[in-house]
Amino acid sequence: MKLKTKRKTLVSFRIDDVTFCKEEKEILNNALKLAREFKITFDLAVVAEKFKNYSDPEVFNIYLRNKDIFEIISHGLTHKNPINPEIKGEFNGYLKKMPIPKGIQEEHIKKMRNIFYRKKIYSALKILALPWHAGDKNTIKISSKYKFKLITLIPFKSKKYEIKKGKIIVSKCLVQGIPLKEKLTKSEIKRATNQFKNLISKNQRFIQIYLHLPNFYKKNNTKELINEILKNSNKQINFGFISSRFGKVF
Numbered sequence: 066m067k068l069k070t071k072r073k074t075l076v077s078f079r080i081d082d083v084t085f086c087k088e089e090k091e092i093l094n095n096a097l098k099l100a101r102e103f104k105i106t107f108d109l110a111v112v113a114e115k116f117k118n119y120s121d122p123e124v125f126n127i128y129l130r131n132k133d134i135f136e137i138i139s140h141g142l143t144h145k146n147p148i149n150p151e152i153k154g155e156f157n158g159y160l161k162k163m164p165i166p167k168g169i170q171e172e173h174i175k176k177m178r179n180i181f182y183r184k185k186i187y188s189a190l191k192i193l194a195l196p197w198h199a200g201d202k203n204t205i206k207i208s209s210k211y212k213f214k215l216i217t218l219i220p221f222k223s224k225k226y227e228i229k230k231g232k233i234i235v236s237k238c239l240v241q242g243i244p245l246k247e248k249l250t251k252s253e254i255k256r257a258t259n260q261f262k263n264l265i266s267k268n269q270r271f272i273q274i275y276l277h278l279p280n281f282y283k284k285n286n287t288k289e290l291i292n293e294i295l296k297n298s299n300k301q302i303n304f305g306f307i308s309s310r311f312g313k314v315f
Contacts, residue, residue: 074265076298077307078291079194079275081140083109085120085128092281093127093135099281100134103291105304110140110194110275113177136306138192139213142177156204159197167203174207188308191215194275198239209233214311217273227271234310238264240274247282249290258293265297271310 080096096107128135141155147169153159156170181189193208193216200218208216209232219237228235240260244253264272280287
């Protein structure tokens with residue numbers, strides 16, 4: 066009889082606001098080198114409309130040639146608030162709560178899905194990293210209607226770190242607050258590492274570490290951050306795509 070093994074924690078690294086425009090060529094190549102060196106992967110959170118309008122075939126080919134390293138996930142249609150551009154949050158206000166009408170939310174999610182569907186990017190039809198992680202109950206219901214398996218949403222009123230809502234997982238298990246800049250200070254690296262260790266100590270089974278494009282400029286020291294995260298890992302941790310959270314769902 067086989068002994069039951071403990072369920073492992075899945076840790077995924079994510080890069081937000083990717084469009085595959087020409088200016089991102091060096092950035093994605095830098096991320097690729099780090100991924101190869103540390104044997105990790107990156108989920109690329111892509112804004113659908115910007116991807117449609119600005120993606121460059123040569124830069125997009127970096128993804129196509131390295132699907133073992135890069136996975137595309139949805140990051141909204143516009144990344145802009147459709148009611149008040151001065152407030153952050155496409156599906157709700159970030160920090161300052163501002164509900165977006167259900168009809169507008171559905172229109173954005175539907176158009177976003179259609180862009181990725183036409184490009185046959187199926188992982189982006191299952192995972193939605195909400196811009197600014199801001200949404201509400203309508204966002205959950207609409208995402209579920211359009212077959213999304215996971216959305217990231219914070220703050221979410223629950224003592225749990227992961228909540229099942231029908232067939233959808235609403236996750237707020239994030240290592241966040243890593244500044245959008247080229248050089249991270251030692252204290253910023255330590256703070257992110259401590260967030261990671263805190264989630265591990267709470268027996269969290271799914272963790273996202275999200276960064277941004279500036280963290281991968283030519284003179285970046287993101288390598289130090291990744292190295293610290295890996296040093297504080299253990300045998301019960303797997304590093305991989307967010308989609309691995311669901312097994313073979315694609």
